Amino acid sequence: MxxxxxxxxxxxxxxxxxxxxxxxxxxxxxxxxxxxxxxxxxxxxxxxxxxxxxxxxxxxxxxxxxxxxxxxxxxxxxxxxxxxxxxxxxxxxxxxxxxxxxxxxxxxxxxxxxxxxxxxxxxxxxxxxxxxxxxxxxxxxxxxxxxxxxxxxxxxxxxxxxxxxxxxxxxxxxxxxxxxxxxxxxxxxxxxxxxxxxxxxxxxxxxxxxxxxxxxxxxxxxxxxxxxxxxxxxxxxxxxxxxxxxxxxxISGDGEEGGAGAGSGLMDQIAVQIDWLQQFHAERDVIRDEAAAMADERVLALVETVDALVKQSGAEREEASRQAAELTAAVGRMADGQDRLAAALQGQGQGQGSGVDARTLDVALERFARHLSEDRDEMVSELRLDLLVLTRAVRAARFSDPFRDDQLTIPPLSQRRQEE
Known part of the structure; x- marks a missing residue:
């Protein structure tokens, strides 16, 4: 109207x-x-x-x-x-x-x-x-x-x-x-x-x-x-x-006052019921809009949290990459020094024992570098898993469609540790 x-x-x-x-x-x-x-x-x-x-x-x-x-x-x-x-x-x-x-x-x-x-x-x-x-x-x-x-x-x-x-x-x-x-x-x-x-x-x-x-x-x-x-x-x-x-x-006729009065009363009752239904739906829409607004606020809070976590994980990953690069450079320098030391010892002819010690040290350094690389990969995997969990929480809060653990391409950290 x-x-x-x-x-x-x-x-x-x-x-x-x-x-x-x-x-x-x-x-x-x-x-x-x-x-x-x-x-x-x-x-x-x-x-x-x-x-x-x-x-x-x-x-x-x-x-x-x-x-x-x-x-x-x-x-x-x-x-x-x-x-x-x-x-x-x-x-x-x-x-x-x-x-x-x-x-x-x-x-x-x-x-x-x-x-x-x-x-x-x-x-x-x-x-x-x-x-x-x-x-x-x-x-x-x-x-x-x-x-x-x-x-x-x-x-x-x-x-x-x-x-x-x-x-x-x-x-x-x-x-x-x-x-x-x-x-x-x-x-x-x-x-x-x-x-x-x-x-x-x-x-x-x-x-x-x-x-x-x-x-x-x-x-x-x-x-x-x-x-x-x-x-x-x-x-x-x-x-x-x-x-x-x-x-x-x-509209009512002059000779139908009784029937017109009853029909008018029925129409009034129907109009009251329709008005009540309209009011009920209007109040329900208001409640639904308020719930949607609250959900939007929670989603915004989660998005801000995810953004902060992503920034923090990025900074930590850059720091870990920098430390790994520095450690790799140090290991490389140590390996070069060992090679020069082994060459000098071999040139002086001081026996086979020193060569064995140099190779043992080289193997230990390689194992250390491999473990360092594995730890870095594990940390990156954990960060990715945390991001996926937050994404699942956001979808559950906004769209009621959460991810399941069996849909994750990377197994959870607890499962990987049990397998190890």
Whole structure:
């Protein structure tokens, strides 16, 4: 099955857009600070609660993006391990120890992390189950920001109704205060009207300020959630495309659900057995390669030993040849001296006894030279025998084809000594 290197996109563009939106909000708040502050101070406790919920919504949106980035990093490592295992024909063991999968990809890691060679293949039902689980977890993350956005709207409406609830009684009290009383001047009535209108306007300020802050905060949190949702949807599509590369498609009819289910279960069991066999053969190949590598190392060590022995035997043979040549030259010089001595004695006529001694010495020297030559030949034969024994050990270690002693052209040294 050909493998393609997967590619999962990081939500870089979404992060930039979210940061840009926050910068615009901060810049707008800085320039309108003088106008917003009186609105905020109309009801500082309720408006402070609205700002706190708004900050939670912003943090929740960025937390979603952070979870998405972690999931992208983890799935890239996991997919890279799986691709390498497929190319090398080895069993995929997942990622490194201690690398816990993110909560978003926990079902995928639980299923694919325990599969056979190279992660194996999965059925269409398993792939659908994994994708549905990932989609459900993504929706769970979105529910937090959706709730916070709706909570901002609710707090804004709550402030609106609270302001209206304080405005209506103030209107009633103002109308009652305008009733003329004995001895009351126009200035006093005007003061009552002003105090009543002040209470009414305070309630209206509370209502409109809370509604304004709540709706504006909900708008910003909704935009941030929209950007985060775009990144999550793209990750879901890329995950679906990657999983389609190792999903086995099963064909079943609508009216044959029972038989198709049994056949699908049987095919799953067969696929598991095939995966197990592939993993077994892959592990056996790895063990065989390791054994071959160890045998190669032993052969290299034996070859180095043989090379050192050959060099040592060559040096010893050259030394023995040099000593034999020197001894032969010395024996030759002694023989020449004996010949000259015998000739001188014969010339002087000193009898036959000296000639016999000279011949005896000559025979002894010849015997010594012959024994020296035999010892040299024996040493060379022993060296050749040692080389053959090492060659037999090398063949036995590498090719399982050793020589036998009856195949040696030169009999072993122990056998030759027994024959002598």
């Amino acid at each position: 050909p493998t393609t290197h997967p590619h999962f996109s990081q939500p870089v563009r979404q992060i930039l857009m979210m940061l840009t939106l926050l910068v615009l909000v901060l810049v707008g708040g800085w320039f309108t600070y003088g106008r917003i502050l009186p609105i905020f101070m109309a009801n500082r406790w309720l408006n402070g609660l609205i700002l706190f919920v708004f900050a939670l919504g912003v943090l929740a949106c960025f937390w979603q993006v952070q979870q998405l980035m972690r999931s992208v990093h983890w799935i890239e490592r996991f997919a890279g391990h799986r691709s390498n295992a497929v190319e090398k024909g080895l069993a995929a063991r997942g990622v490194e120890d201690g690398d816990q999968p993110p909560r978003l990809l926990a079902p995928l890691a639980a299923l694919l992390g325990a599969r056979g060679p190279a992660g194996g293949v999965i059925s269409t039902g398993s792939a659908r189950s994994i994708l549905e689980s990932v989609a459900t977890r993504i929706e769970e993350l979105r529910d937090i920001t959706k709730y916070l956005a709706n909570l901002l709207i609710f707090l804004g409406l709550l402030g609106t109704f609270y302001g209206l609830a304080t405005t209506v009684p103030a209107v009633i009290e103002t109308i009652r205060a305008l009733a003329p009383q004995d001895g009351e001047t126009g200035a006093q009535m005007f003061d009552k009207l002003m105090s009543g209108l002040e209470a009414q306007l305070g309630g209206m300020a509370t209502a409109f300020s809370s509604s304004l802050l709540g709706l504006a905060g909900s708008l910003v949190v909704g935009l941030l959630e929209l950007f985060a949702t775009h990144g999550q949807n793209r990750f879901y599509r890329e995950l679906e495309e990657w999983m389609s590369g190792f999903t086995r498609i099963s």
